[in-house]
């Protein structure tokens with residue numbers, strides 16, 4: 032028996048459980064080895080102690096409470112208690128079975144307990160519980176329903192926060208396969224997802240639709256196989272998201288996109304858009320039809336000329352910078368010139384430019400119509416000349432322009448004589464044909480920039496512009512009116528519609544002319560004047576030109592005649608050079624001034640003052656001047672060969688226009704070479720006005736000529752405004768005192784003072800001074816007394832023909 036109790040005790044001690052007994056007061060009466068070892072006490076130290084002696088109070092309280100429950104109830108209990116295991120910090124959960132111990136009287140007076148460490152299992156259980164809780168929370172938190180389906184698509188279970196998220200009530204699908212619930216195509220989609228998940232481990236993004244009371248509902252599913260851990264039929268967790276709103280939005284977006292596409296394609300213009308890198312990101316059908324698809328390409332990739340590309344790039348740059356650019360572009364399409372109205376504008380999103388877009392609209396037809404409208408509005412349909420309206424507009428512009436530019440213009444009103452008779456006898460068609468042919472001839476008579484217009488009926492108007500000066504205006508208006516009259520006098524060949532016969536028609540016109548320039552006058556007043564003048568022309572017997580102003584008329588007639596005469600004079604060698612002697616203070620001849628004379632066959636000898644002005648205005652002075660210079664050079668060469676005349680200098684007047692003419696230096700060089708005239712004997716007389724305009728060019732020309740040996744005398748000195756500083760820059764050799772000062776030098780103190788000043792000036796500038804217009808001995812004495820060494824005037828000799836001049840030279844020599 033004692034052997035048995037010893038073996039039992041040994042068995043109890045070897046158990047991996049704490050076994051103990053306690054008395055009614057909770058004092059240990061027995062503790063096995065493991066219990067002692069965990070308390071790190073010997074058994075005799077454990078026996079007699081209670082839990083409060085060994086453990087923290089709250090653990091001991093719990094254990095004591097269990098002990099008391101067992102003692103009081105006399106029933107065993109199974110409870111969880113917590114004890115430190117060796118280390119006081121290592122408190123573990125233990126399963127405790129407590130059994131009452133009974134006294135002989137049957138009262139429970141102690142407890143026998145077995146305590147096993149279940150801490151690790153307890154923790155695992157707790158983890159599983161918390162994992163389950165988390166999963167439940169997660170599933171609960173999921174916005175989308177979750178299903179468990181088997182591989183055939185049978186619904187094993189589901190979880191949904193709300194039945195609204197389902198396509199049908201759970202009863203409709205729980206336990207059923209998707210084939211039973213959904214349309215065939217939709218069910219296939221779900222089954223494919225299940226198989227995909229089965230094979231690859233997951234499936235995402237498959238969609239299906241189901242009909243519900245709310246209409247068609249769309250779902251998107253994510254599938255993952257459910258791990259069963261055995262060979263059971265595989266099942267799958269299917270997360271089903273209701274995407275009906277998204278689908279509807281996508282549908283709306285698609286509809287909008289196709290509407291936008293349709294709108295863009297139906298725009299009756301080419302449309303394109305480019306991103307910030309310049310790549311085409313959108314285009315419409317019209318653009319593709321014209322250019323081929325531009326998508327993805329840049330402007331630089333287009334097949335166009337460098338100028339066109341540069342132009343497009345410049346517009347695009349401006350649009351990227353925020354500007355809306357409008358321009359017209361003309362290009363050839365299939366060999367036809369077409370015009371496009373192009374707009375390039377920035378594309379802004381939230382105030383930021385994200386690209387540019389453009390419209391190119393073919394406006395060729397519109398342009399044509401505009402042109403036609405313009406033609407109808409401003410041009411006479413019969414003759415295609417500007418009509419009254421456009422003529423008035425141009426006339427107003429001409430009036431403003433000529434006033435601003437200080438130029439003259441002329442208005443010619445042309446009325447065909449007896450036009451009505453032509454209409455009456457040969458029909459309107461012949462009349463129309465004449466008007467067209469008259470228009471064509473008028474066009475030929477005017478310069479580019481001038482206007483020929485039809486006022487209506489048989490009345491035409493010509494506007495001449497940009498004419499230098501009134502005289503030139505008279506001359507030109509007269510000349511062009513004459514040309515028009517002559518042109519219209521040439522026979523016209525017309526067709527008579529009635530019998531198809533060709534007729535030769537002799538036309539004449541009455542032309543009224545009026546000039547306009549700086550004076551303030553309206554277009555309508557001008558027209559009235561031209562009309563008055565035209566009626567005067569009619570009254571004067573038709574086929575006539577008439578100026579509005581009789582004085583102008585006379586001047587124009589005279590000028591025109593003079594002009595024609597001058598031409599003839601040059602051609603018929605009617606010009607002569609007269610020579611006026613120039614002497615020194617001892618009256619010895621030192622040279623002469625060559626003065627031009629015109630021996631007119633009818634009017635006799637004409638002085639230059641009567642024609643030099645006109646010759647200058649009309650440019651005839653240039654050929655006349657060359658003739659003078661050539662004659663003078665020939666004369667100088669002749670004198671050079673004669674000892675008594677070799678010292679003579681010859682002064683020749685050169686007009687500003689001639690002096691400024693390109694090639695003047697070369698002309699003189701050639702003349703000197705051709706005639707053999709000594710250049711240093713030739714003296715060019717220039718007036719102050721010649722020198723003042725474009726000073727740089729004048730000085731340059733004078734230097735060129737001086738390099739040839741030619742000298743310069745400044746004519747009319749004292750009448751202009753030459754500054755001393757300016758005079759000093761000029762390579763002059765002589766100042767000529769104007770005869771107006773010499774004339775009154777004896778009577779007018781001012782003139783005397785001016786003469787003295789000029790003499791002093793010549794002295795200080797190192798220039799010789801010659802007095803002009805010396806007529807009396809007193810003047811001569813006055814001038815010589817003040818140091819004037821050279822003289823010219825009637826006192827010594829008038830301008831005279833060469834033979835007389837040479838006779839005079841002989842007398843003066845003697």
Ligand SMILES: Nc1nc2c(ncn2[C@@H]2O[C@@H]3COP(=O)(O)O[C@H]4[C@@H](O)[C@H](n5cnc6c(=O)[nH]c(N)nc65)O[C@@H]4COP(=O)(O)O[C@H]3[C@H]2O)c(=O)[nH]1
Pocket residue numbers: 611625626627638639640643656659684685686716746747770803804805806823824825826830
């Ligand atoms: N009252 C008076 N007059 C005198 C006297 N001595 C000379 N005269 C006149 O004064 C003018 C001097 O010529 P000018 O000042 O160069 O003025 C010249 C000159 O500017 C210009 N001219 C003459 N010949 C030519 C020429 O060949 N070419 C150019 N471009 N102009 C010329 O025509 C102007 C007038 O020439 P003319 O009628 O020949 O008039 C000449 C001459 O006859 C005098 O003592 N008393």
